[in-house]
Amino acid sequence: MLSAYVDRAGVYTDFFEVMLPGQANLDEFIAAFYTTWLFRLERAVLTLGLRRRISDSDVMALANGTAERFAAWEVESRAEAQLLLCDLSGRTRSYLAVAPKEGGVTRLLFGSAVVPREGAELGAVVRAILPLHRFYSKALLRLAERKMRWG
Template structure:
């Protein structure tokens, strides 16, 4: 799992600014992996299920594996604490219920090499009218980065086990 520059023209790119935090993690795996398979795998890993449990208990925003599958296939636009903000054939951008963060997943299949590059990124944005991130968000960034890598690694393991 490597940190990488955000590819140009992506849905997450609209949040790259001096006042926001954005990141992008990437891994290339053998085989052709559809965007739907990636999204479903990501949100159904054991690690992400812990986050889903916290959201269900603390925020009363439960979710299930079948709902993750429906999110992946475009059947629903809400999942746990997120709403789909934008979707393309190979990307999905989700906004949290507070409007403070975005989660982004993209898969790019390479028919020549037979591999797929998986991207996972996050944007933290200031509250409306604000010009900087809150102290709480800034304090979480050092913890978020290894967690983001772990989430992507977990999704890759899940995809390999299917």
């Protein structure tokens, strides 16, 4: 799903993975990812910006497929093992996926895409914060894996 953005001119994409011992499904990954302590901080900021509370029940509705919207995102595409969200501005995408591997391990994947306005390039501010974005994305993914592993 994220690969649709990889070859588009001017679009930034990234993709990170970790291995989780044991089997896991997408619902579990979504729930763990959006309830880590770090993403709870982002939810608090979003709550202020959106002027509505973002609860764990909102996360569970996204995880189990009963919601098409979550916080500042809408579901762009969903399959059994992957989810692509688009923010309300249409400029960013968030991708989560699980892939079982041999030996009883599950590959957890998180990626994103930043799409510039039509006919434009990514702005200097966006390019300047990309290293922070990559650090934050990796931290969220690691925390979700740890939460799934240790509860």
